[in-house]
Amino acid sequence: MRAPRERPAGARLARLLxxxxxxxxxxxxxxxxxxxxxxxxxxxxxxWGGTALLFCAVVPVGVILxxxxxxxxxxxxxxxxxxRARPLSIGLASVAVGLLLLAALRAPAELFAVIVVIFVVGAACTLVNxxxxxxxxxxxxxxxxxxxALLFGPVAQLGWPLVAAVGWSRVRLRDHTWPQVLAGTAxxxxxxxxVFLALT
Structure with a gap:
């Protein structure tokens, strides 16, 4: 029986990213x-962190899994x-519940704004998809x-090459085209x- 061919290094890196x-x-x-x-x-x-984690990550990711x-x-x-519509919609509902709880718990404006960002970006992606x-x-x-970058200042701008790397990985794996990646970033x-600036 022939052994499976190893993936090229570029494909392995793309999958890792x-x-x-x-x-x-x-x-x-x-x-x-x-x-x-x-x-x-x-x-x-x-x-605050536990509430945000539960409703923004644990529940939405759990629904997908x-x-x-x-x-x-x-x-x-x-x-x-x-x-994508059903899991994204359930995820958005979970984030909305998290927002209500964080408001009740009087979470700081910056944290509340981050969760609103997750909700708004998620809603926009759901609509487009x-x-x-x-x-x-x-x-x-x-x-x-x-x-x-807004939370920590200019040092966080160093993260943009990682955004480019993510885009490259999606195209390299043939999960997306460059227009789809560029549109997502844009x-x-x-x-x-x-959204963050409007709320802080």
């Missing part, structure tokens, strides 16, 4: 980073854009760097920056 910088990873990390930035005590970090296990979704990146396969990887990566980054 796609997994490490996936939307689920970034929407898990961003609220925690923001909560750590604005929390006044470990208790606040646990309360459940769909994959049940065979309703092709993969955890939901490569078939026709399958109803008709066209926009790159959610690129949209979320661009939004993440835009928000980090949607996510300015939308995230505008």
């Amino acid at each position: 796609t997994e490490v910088l996936a939307p689920g990873v970034l929407v898990t990390a961003l609220p925690l980073v923001a909560a750590a930035r604005v929390s006044r005590s470990p208790a606040h970090l646990l309360l 459940h769909g994959v296990r049940r065979g309703r979704l092709t993969d955890r990146h939901v490569g078939d854009h026709r399958q 109803h008709w066209w396969k926009l790159s959610i990887h690129a949209a979320v990566a661009g939004a993440t760097v835009a928000v980090l 949607l996510g980054a300015p939308l995230a920056a505008g």
